Amino acid sequence: MTEPVVKAGGAAEVEREPYSKDYWDNVFEQIGRRPLVKLALVILAILYGSAIYAPLIANDRPFVLEAVDKQAYDDARRGLVGVTTSLRDLIESGREAYEAALRERGQDQTYATALEAERGALRLRLATMRSYLPSNDHADLDVFQRAFESLVDEGLAGERPLDEVVALRDEAKDLRKRYEPATEEGGEGRVLAEVRSYPLWESTTSLEVFFMVLWVFVLAWPLWNRLVNRLLLRGVRTRIRGARRAKFGLVFGVSLSAALVWAFTIGGSMTFDVATYKDLLTSGRIEASKAVFPPLNLGFAESHPGEPYREPTWLDESEIDEEGYYVRGPKVMQPDPLTGQIPKRRPVEVRYGEPERNATWRHFLGTDILGRDLFVRLLYGGRISLSVGILSTLMLVFIGVVIGSIAGYVGGLTDILLSRIIEIVQSIPAFFLILTCVAIIPEKQLPPIFTIVVFIALVRWTGVARLVRGEFLKLKEQEFVLAARAGGFSNARIIFRHVLPNALGPVLVAAAFSVAAGILTESSLSFLGFGIKYPIPSWGSLINESRAAEHWWIQVFPGFLIFLTVFCYNLVGEGVRDALDPRMKVLG
Amino acid sequence: MLQYVVRRLLWMIPTLIGVSLIVFSLIHLAPGDPAAVQSSGLLTGAGRSEGSADQATQKFRERFLLDQPLWKQYLHYVGPFHLGKDGHPWFGGDGSDKWNGLLVGDFGNEFRRPTVEVADELVRRLEVTIPLALLSVLISYLVAIPIGIFSAVRRGHPLDLASTVGLFVLYAVPSFWAGLMLQLAFGKSGLDWLPVIGLHDKDAAEMATGAWLLDLLKHLVLPVFCYSYASFAYLSRQMRSGMIDVINQDYIRTARAKGLSEKVVVLKHALRNSMIPILTLLASILPILIGGSVIIEVVFDIPGMGKYAYESLQLREYNVIMATTLIASFMTILGILLSDVLYALVDPRIRYD
Numbered sequence: 001m002t003e004p005v006v007k008a009g010g011a012a013e014v015e016r017e018p019y020s021k022d023y024w025d026n027v028f029e030q031i032g033r034r035p036l037v038k039l040a041l042v043i044l045a046i047l048y049g050s051a052i053y054a055p056l057i058a059n060d061r062p063f064v065l066e067a068v069d070k071q072a073y074d075d076a077r078r079g080l081v082g083v084t085t086s087l088r089d090l091i092e093s094g095r096e097a098y099e100a101a102l103r104e105r106g107q108d109q110t111y112a113t114a115l116e117a118e119r120g121a122l123r124l125r126l127a128t129m130r131s132y133l134p135s136n137d138h139a140d141l142d143v144f145q146r147a148f149e150s151l152v153d154e155g156l157a158g159e160r161p162l163d164e165v166v167a168l169r170d171e172a173k174d175l176r177k178r179y180e181p182a183t184e185e186g187g188e189g190r191v192l193a194e195v196r197s198y199p200l201w202e203s204t205t206s207l208e209v210f211f212m213v214l215w216v217f218v219l220a221w222p223l224w225n226r227l228v229n230r231l232l233l234r235g236v237r238t239r240i241r242g243a244r245r246a247k248f249g250l251v252f253g254v255s256l257s258a259a260l261v262w263a264f265t266i267g268g269s270m271t272f273d274v275a276t277y278k279d280l281l282t283s284g285r286i287e288a289s290k291a292v293f294p295p296l297n298l299g300f301a302e303s304h305p306g307e308p309y310r311e312p313t314w315l316d317e318s319e320i321d322e323e324g325y326y327v328r329g330p331k332v333m334q335p336d337p338l339t340g341q342i343p344k345r346r347p348v349e350v351r352y353g354e355p356e357r358n359a360t361w362r363h364f365l366g367t368d369i370l371g372r373d374l375f376v377r378l379l380y381g382g383r384i385s386l387s388v389g390i391l392s393t394l395m396l397v398f399i400g401v402v403i404g405s406i407a408g409y410v411g412g413l414t415d416i417l418l419s420r421i422i423e424i425v426q427s428i429p430a431f432f433l434i435l436t437c438v439a440i441i442p443e444k445q446l447p448p449i450f451t452i453v454v455f456i457a458l459v460r461w462t463g464v465a466r467l468v469r470g471e472f473l474k475l476k477e478q479e480f481v482l483a484a485r486a487g488g489f490s491n492a493r494i495i496f497r498h499v500l501p502n503a504l505g506p507v508l509v510a511a512a513f514s515v516a517a518g519i520l521t522e523s524s525l526s527f528l529g530f531g532i533k534y535p536i537p538s539w540g541s542l543i544n545e546s547r548a549a550e551h552w553w554i555q556v557f558p559g560f561l562i563f564l565t566v567f568c569y570n571l572v573g574e575g576v577r578d579a580l581d582p583r584m585k586v587l588g
Numbered sequence: 589m590l591q592y593v594v595r596r597l598l599w600m601i602p603t604l605i606g607v608s609l610i611v612f613s614l615i616h617l618a619p620g621d622p623a624a625v626q627s628s629g630l631l632t633g634a635g636r637s638e639g640s641a642d643q644a645t646q647k648f649r650e651r652f653l654l655d656q657p658l659w660k661q662y663l664h665y666v667g668p669f670h671l672g673k674d675g676h677p678w679f680g681g682d683g684s685d686k687w688n689g690l691l692v693g694d695f696g697n698e699f700r701r702p703t704v705e706v707a708d709e710l711v712r713r714l715e716v717t718i719p720l721a722l723l724s725v726l727i728s729y730l731v732a733i734p735i736g737i738f739s740a741v742r743r744g745h746p747l748d749l750a751s752t753v754g755l756f757v758l759y760a761v762p763s764f765w766a767g768l769m770l771q772l773a774f775g776k777s778g779l780d781w782l783p784v785i786g787l788h789d790k791d792a793a794e795m796a797t798g799a800w801l802l803d804l805l806k807h808l809v810l811p812v813f814c815y816s817y818a819s820f821a822y823l824s825r826q827m828r829s830g831m832i833d834v835i836n837q838d839y840i841r842t843a844r845a846k847g848l849s850e851k852v853v854v855l856k857h858a859l860r861n862s863m864i865p866i867l868t869l870l871a872s873i874l875p876i877l878i879g880g881s882v883i884i885e886v887v888f889d890i891p892g893m894g895k896y897a898y899e900s901l902q903l904r905e906y907n908v909i910m911a912t913t914l915i916a917s918f919m920t921i922l923g924i925l926l927s928d929v930l931y932a933l934v935d936p937r938i939r940y941d
Contacts (some may be wrong), residue, residue, distance in 0.1 A: 078799070282813060424603045427921045431879025432897070436611060436913055439901040440618045520762055524883055527764045549777035556772075559765030567760035574756075 019237045023505070024244075030579030037575030040568040045219055047565060051382035052211045057377040060278050060299030061199040068132055068192045070181060071280060076128040077179050083122045084172040088165040090114055090153050111312035112156055114527070119152045129179065132192040133263055144168075144175060194289060199277060201266055210259035217251045278302075281352035296373075297353045300380040301535050304371030306348040309551050313362045320357060323347050330550070366553035368545050377537050378558060386539035386565065388453055389519040393511050395457035400464025401507065405495055407465070408472025419469070422462045430459045434521060439530040452525060456518050465512050471503035504579040512573030516566040523562045589932065596925050607917045608910065612662050615906055641922075652699070652906075665910070667691040690914075696907035701757030706907045710893065710915065717885070717892035718786070721877050723808075724815035728873070732820040733866070737826020740835060741854055744812075752828070759821040763880055767814045767887035774810060783807050785889045807907070811888045817879060819873045826869060830862040837861075860934070867930045878916045 021029070031037050050057065090098060095111040102109055126141050133141075147168055154161050183187035217224070228247070233239040278297065280286040311318040317329030324345035326332050326500060335342050348357045355362040365374040407418040437455045438448065446454075475481060484498045523540030525531035532538040542558040649655045653664050653672055654680035664671040667689015675681030675688070688694055735755070739748040775784040783789065787807050792800055834840065837857055841854045881894030889895070893912055900908035 159925060168881070259656065368792075424606055427603055427917065427924055429875040429878045429916045429920045430608055431876075432882070432916045433607075433611075433911060435879075435882060435897075436901065436909060437614060440615050440904075440909075445618070516760070523762060524764055528882065528886060530901065543765070545769070549772055549775060552772055552777070555765070555768045559762060559768065562762050563760055567757065570756070570760050 022241065023502075025237075025241070027505070027576065027579045031575055034575050034578075038570055040571035040575070043564065044568045044572070045215075047561075047568075048386055049215050049219055049380060050379055051386050052208070052215045054206065054300075054379040054383060055200065055204060056212075056294055058296035058298055058300070058373075058379055059294045060202055060276070060297060060302050062277060062291045062297075063200045064196065064198060064290060064292040065277065065283075065286075065288060066194045066196045066290040067286045068194050069280070070192070071285040072128055073132050073181060073192060075126040077176055079125045079564040080122070080144075080172045081169065083118055083125065084165070084169045085557050086121075086150070087115075087118050087151065087155075088162075088169055090118065091151070091160050091162060091165050094160055095158065115152050115155050119149060123149055131195050133179075133190060134193050137143050137190065140175065140178070144171060147171070154441055160308060192386070198266075200294070204262075204266075206259040206263035206382055207429050210255050213258040214251065214255040217255070234396045241412040278351045278353070291353070293353050296376060298373045298376045300372070300376050300537075302372060302376075304349060304367065306346040307363065307367050307371040308369050309546070309554075310363055310367045310371065312366045313358065313365055314360045314364055318358075318363075318366075320348055321359075333368040366551075368542075368554060374542070374553060374557060377542060378539065378561060381537040381539050381542055381558065384449060384532055384536060385519055385522060385540065385562070387567075388449060388456075388522040388538070389515040389569075392453045392456040392460075392521075393515045395453060396461040396514060397464055397507060397511050399457060399461035401468050401500070404465035404468025405472055405500065405503075408469040409476060409491070409495055409499070415469075418465075422465055425459065426462045428459065431521060431524070434527060435460055435528070435530060438525055448530075452522050452531055453518075456521055460514060460517070463514070464507055467510055468503055471506060472499060475499050475502055479581070502559065505576075509573050509580065512569050512576060516569035516573070519562060519565055519569075536550075589929075593925070593929060596928070600678075600921050603921060604914060604917060608666070608914055609662070611659065611910060611913045612665065614660060615904075615909055616658055648699075652696075661754070665689055665696070667694065695911040698908060700903060706911045709896065709908075710911055713891065713893040714915070716890060717807055717881050717894060720808075720811065720815065720890070721874075721881065724812055724877060725870070725873065727812060728816040728820040728823055729866075731816070732823035732827055733863075735820075735824040736831055736862075736866075737840070737854065737859065739824070739828040740831030741850075743832070749754060752825070755821040755824055758817050759825075761817070764812055764883045764887055766817065767884060770810045770814065770888065771887070780842070782809055784810060787890055811884050811890060814884050814887070815877065818880075819876065823866060823869060827862065827866055830865045831858060834858045834862040854855045864931065864935050867934060868927050870930070871927035873922040875920045878919055 090111070093101070098111050098114065116544075122145065126145055130138055130141060147164075151161060151165055151168060166495040180189045182191050185355050225247070227237060228243070229240050233243055277286070277291075281288060281291060306324050307320070310320070311329075317326070317331065321327055325342075326346040333342050333345070350357055363373050363375070365378065367373055368377065403418055407415045407422075434452070434455045438451050441451050480495060481498055484494045489498075522531055522538060523543075526533075526538050526540030527544050529541075529544055532541045539558040543555050546554045597643055606925075646655075650673065653661050653837075656664070656671070660671055663669075664675075668687050668691040669676040669679060670681060670685050670688035671679050672685070673681060674684040676686045693707065695710065698704045698706060735751055739745075742748055771784040772778055774782045783806055787804060788800075789795075789803050789807075792803055795803060835854075840853060840858055843857045844850075848857075878894075881892060882898050883894070884890070885892045885894035886898050893915065896908060897912035897916075899905075900912065916931070
């Protein structure tokens with residue numbers, strides 16, 4: 001299919017041609033008539049959007065940080081002496097003694113690599129220092145680096161300039177003192193310049209970028225689709241139909257290239273970064289003039305030791321006083337009946353940029369046992385739950401379509417054999433078998449998300465296979481297939497180009513329902529404690545965190561999200577089925 | 589018909605062999621040795637030394653043939669010959685315990701409590717689960733059929749709309765969440781109307797029969813609702829669409845034209861024919877109920893087969909895992925067969941040859 005070319009004046013001519021609606025036109029039209037289905041699609045788009053954009057909505061890393069990392073600077077400054085000491089030790093022992101000593105310990109490292117490692121360590125430290133120092137203040141550091149590296153080179157050449165190394169070490173001590181940062185009182189020392197960094201973006205993977213860009217297109221679809229149809233395609237229906245594939249290609253192409261660009265630029269520079277920016281900012285070890293956090297600056301694993309199982313903060317019972325005691329409600333501490341003492345509590349810690357202790361929005365869906373915010377965990381948990389549904393469905397549809405088309409198209413003994421296999425698999429209680437498999441296979445061997453997806457697919461493909469087989473049996477005797485066969489097309493071409501597209505409707509319906517079933521299965525497994533476990537939660541495993549009635553919010557909110565998703569998928573499946581076959585209409 | 593049933597029963601054998609092979613090889617190939625779990629947790633508990641712990645592990649493995657190749661373990665499990673050291677003399681045993689395995693009705697013993705036979709325990713658990721499942725099926729049908737008939741006959745009535753939407757919503761509720769929410773609403777934390785855990789009160793043993801029954805009924809309300817709401821939501825939707833199909837048939841018009849009352853037309857002419865698709869759905873409800881028994885029994889702490897399976901998975905009780913999986917598959921296949929037979933019984937047009 002080629003991209004439609006827009007010619008001036010051509011539109012009016014095409015307009016007059018009679019337009020016969022094709023299969024997808026009918027489906028879209030039918031769906032467009034159902035407000036409930038549209039609503040379900042919008043809710044699903046928002047749910048998936050919130051999962052995709054979770055790191056941009058809630059994160060403990062800032063988008064932009066303009067700051068002096070005093071901690072890093074001081075570590076680097078103090079490290080200068082350490083590196084020089086190591087170099088002295090290396091040169092003092094010399095190549096033979098060093099390598100012999102290592103061999104005795106069973107290690108296999110050469111003298112040269114050890115020297116190079118010291119060179120690298122020094123460069124790293126100096127680079128950190130330079131980044132915070134104004135450029136006119138680098139001269140001493142440059143001199144020091146040159147001296148250090150020439151000594152390394154001499155060491156590599158086999159010389160042992162011991163006196164010079166000792167002198168260099170004194171020089172390092174001197175540097176350490178001279179480059180002390182200025183204190184607030186304005187005494188002696190260096191004035192450090194701020195460095196701008198993008199911690200959140202740097203931790204974003206290109207896969208995430210792909211979906212983020214893709215979802216911009218999906219969310220804005222009603223807008224750009226209408227614009228393209230009106231302006232570019234002049235509202236001509238045959239052209240709009242012709243452009244469907246081009247639109248798909250454009251959306252995927254743009255998303256994919258964005259991901260690729262990301263992988264080679266920002267994403268490529270990603271380093272292992274465990275810095276707890278908020279802690280450092282709170283304690284003042286990072287001094288920032290600008291730190292832009294996402295709307296919710298809480299990480300999905302960020303714990304608040306002062307607030308375990310805290311109620312949603314819009315409730316009166318959640319009020320906590322300065323020392324960490326609840327003010328009212330059942331959680332107010334009573335003195336111990338024997339000793340008369342009140343157990344100690346940890347006060348609430350309000351970190352950099354967080355809402356204050358009793359703000360309504362502090363934890364508006366409550367917290368879990370470690371004081372992690374439930375809303376943030378729900379956002380990230382959606383990533384697991386929703387992707388399990390989609391992935392398992394993709395896999396089971398693939399298996400089902402392949403086996404179903406083989407059985408339906410080839411027929412004969414193959415069909416009998418495959419049908420028997422389908423019957424056998426169908427007579428296994430699916431949830432029971434998936435539960436057993438997922439519980440038995442240890443997490444170390446396969447990540448549980450993978451196990452769940454695979455076993456759901458392996459047990460549940462039979463429905464799709466039967467559907468596809470039935471459609472193939474029905475379609476393969478029809479004229480257009482016979483014509484294709486008479487035309488001498490290969491079997492593969494007939495299957496993929498002629499029969500399969502016509503059998504796709506029912507498969508689509510089954511897919512919608514099986515996404516819902518997949519999400520239900522995953523959450524049930526996780527709820528039983530056999531599925532997804534820490535640290536990244538899924539909706540089911542969140543419910544499993546506490547079954548006590550007094551922690552009701554942990555059970556209510558994740559469950560509601562599961563219900564909402566499943567409900568929407570059922571609505572969509574039902575809607576598409578009605579659109580394909582109005583006789584089956586149940587709702588609306 | 590009889591021939592058909594016999595053939596279907598024979599087909600069960602390869603299916604069950606398939607299931608047992610899959611699960612057996614899975615649990616034995618997956619790392620995580622029950623011998624290690626058991627001996628570290630229980631056998632060394634009484635302050636034994638390292639050496640004796642190793643010895644105990646070794647004894648444990650020998651006793652349950654865990655040190656043998658997989659095929660031998662499987663044959664030992666299926667039976668009928670005992671293949672261990674004290675097994676049948678044909679296979680090098682000393683003959684003190686000749687027979688073993690599924691074929692002689694032996695599901696083995698629990699690891700944790702070696703004197704408890706899995707088969708006995710399973711019967712005790714099934715005595716809880718099967719009545720519960722049957723009760724739920726019964727209730728699902730009893731609720732679904734009237735709702736379905738009403739919605740079909742009074743299409744477009746506000747109550748039809750309400751029930752259709754309500755059942756559609758209900759169908760999407762995850763059963764474990766429904767259980768938790770019901771516990772919150774009706775338990776001590778909410779209205780405090782019903783007990784939310786177990787099947788009996790602690791002092792049930794001393795109750796008079798009437799009080800005992802009442803207590804049991806109170807305990808059953810929530811679990812049975814959780815068991816059955818998804819199936820009756822599904823069933824009544826099917827009932828409605830089946831009934832609508834039938835009502836539009838010619839013979840219903842004829843019946844009306846004859847001047848029969850609406851009641852007779854619906855209950856006598858339409859109902860029987862619209863029951864056919866509903867009956868076959870039994871086959872698809874049963875596996876859902878059996879799978880659901882794990883969740884419901886864990887949520888409501890009911891000592892049935894589902895809970896047994898759940899506990900055994902946590903403790904890696906190989907014999908129990910095998911037994912519960914096989915029983916669940918067996919019940920599912922039986923359910924499918926039953927619904928096929930029922931189908932033929934209600935619809936004389938259907939014949940199995």
